[in-house]
Amino acid sequence: MTTAHPRARILIGKPGLDGHDRGAKYIVHILRDAGYEVVYTGIRRSPEQIVEAAIQEDVAAIGLSLLSGAHNELFRQVIDLLKARGAEDILVFGGGIIPASDIPGLHEMGMAAVFTPGSSAKEIIATVDRLLSVRQEV
Amino acid sequence: MNEDIVHLVCDVRQNPAENTRAAARLMSLLENHPARITELYAGLADWPEPLMVLGITGPPGAGKSTLVDQLIELYRKRHPLRRLGVIAVDPSSHASKGSVMGDRVRMMRHATDPHVFVRSLAARGHLGGLALGVRGVLRVMGLMQCELILIETVGVGQSEMEVAEFADMVAIVLAPGQGDGIQLLKSGLMETGDVFVVNKADRDGANQLQSQLLTTLNLRASVADAGAPPPVCMTSALGGDGMDGFLDLLEDHCARSADQWLTQRKQRFEQEVEQAVLQEAHRRLADMLRTSGIGSEGITRVLRGETTVNELATVLLQLGARGKPPYNEGHVDERRP
Numbered sequence: 324m325t326t327a328h329p330r331a332r333i334l335i336g337k338p339g340l341d342g343h344d345r346g347a348k349y350i351v352h353i354l355r356d357a358g359y360e361v362v363y364t365g366i367r368r369s370p371e372q373i374v375e376a377a378i379q380e381d382v383a384a385i386g387l388s389l390l391s392g393a394h395n396e397l398f399r400q401v402i403d404l405l406k407a408r409g410a411e412d413i414l415v416f417g418g419g420i421i422p423a424s425d426i427p428g429l430h431e432m433g434m435a436a437v438f439t440p441g442s443s444a445k446e447i448i449a450t451v452d453r454l455l456s457v458r459q460e461v
Numbered sequence: 462m463n464e465d466i467v468h469l470v471c472d473v474r475q476n477p478a479e480n481t482r483a484a485a486r487l488m489s490l491l492e493n494h495p496a497r498i499t500e501l502y503a504g505l506a507d508w509p510e511p512l513m514v515l516g517i518t519g520p521p522g523a524g525k526s527t528l529v530d531q532l533i534e535l536y537r538k539r540h541p542l543r544r545l546g547v548i549a550v551d552p553s554s555h556a557s558k559g560s561v562m563g564d565r566v567r568m569m570r571h572a573t574d575p576h577v578f579v580r581s582l583a584a585r586g587h588l589g590g591l592a593l594g595v596r597g598v599l600r601v602m603g604l605m606q607c608e609l610i611l612i613e614t615v616g617v618g619q620s621e622m623e624v625a626e627f628a629d630m631v632a633i634v635l636a637p638g639q640g641d642g643i644q645l646l647k648s649g650l651m652e653t654g655d656v657f658v659v660n661k662a663d664r665d666g667a668n669q670l671q672s673q674l675l676t677t678l679n680l681r682a683s684v685a686d687a688g689a690p691p692p693v694c695m696t697s698a699l700g701g702d703g704m705d706g707f708l709d710l711l712e713d714h715c716a717r718s719a720d721q722w723l724t725q726r727k728q729r730f731e732q733e734v735e736q737a738v739l740q741e742a743h744r745r746l747a748d749m750l751r752t753s754g755i756g757s758e759g760i761t762r763v764l765r766g767e768t769t770v771n772e773l774a775t776v777l778l779q780l781g782a783r784g785k786p787p788y789n790e791g792h793v794d795e796r797r798p
Binding site: 330332351352354355356357358359360361362363364365368369371372373375376378379380381408409410 | 481482485486488489493553554556557558559560561562563565566569572573578579580581583585
């Protein structure tokens, strides 16, 4: 598999209190195999930690994995913090146990993509490729 | 944000605390275009210098990132006003070119500390334990007025010693259970350490590793007549045991060697500029050899015996003296080795 931006950097974070990191690590793995440079930040991080790390690492996108049900609140916090830091050009996508009824609201708050347990690796990579292909790398 | 190198440098220099984003962008620029570091040389005369650049190297899983995390914690407690930078290098896939950079996982408790800046780099096929971008990131961390800079290499084996070219001091982190005393006898990595750390000292085999290490280091120092052997620290970084002693040792070394390190860094800068000038000259000459008739004709004439390599080189150098500006259109993209 090749991507438009073979060296784009992506940060994968797990905000909040759930420690189920299998999904996050799976995403880290498939993004690596698709040619991305992936910074993994581990479990139980605050939105502040994730945003600060993303800025220091100068990533093109943040991927958030969340299985606790707090996605509406925590995804919003990450997006708001990015705005507050003048870093709203960093794309945010997310995934986890997310009810279909919440997805339109998440898009509205600025999530670039939302994946659920049915999403395939191919679909996720294709979406991330498409989202990042329009971004200008330095 | 103005993404021109001069502007970014200016922003970071004026207010490093407020301009972390500019610093991070500058690092990306220099990582993606390593040759553009030459644009910083004009500012190097008054570039802020860190007190210490410490290289941390050793085999995968020895506990390098955990040790770095504890060093950050302790250093920040001892010096609440000092800024600290970490460069963490992880390997790139030779197949996909992708990378998983996981060193930061161990250091995330410092993510919101405004005095700590952590940057992960993928090796991007570079051998030697580091990445091409390290030079630039190191320079930017100096500009941010980081007093201590830690460079954590990829997990290394026996030959990757590049970190010694960038660091004032190199700590080699080992852990018990990774081979017997024969490994300690081998050339390469084991010869470069200024300080050795036996991490996971709470585990079986740690004392044995320590005594084997001391034997090897003492023997080498006595045969070479090189003064005291490098010290060996015992740590259990996960719980923080032994960290105070390790940092004491580093700070003591720093106090004694600061002047020597500055001289050493200055010599390296001079070598770096020398290399850059040679590379630029080489690039211009190569361009002339390839593109101008004088080049291809000249080579033919050398082969016919009508002129010599020396004469051809002189002609090219005279022509080249007129020169071309660097970074013209079609400049090579270093991102693709």
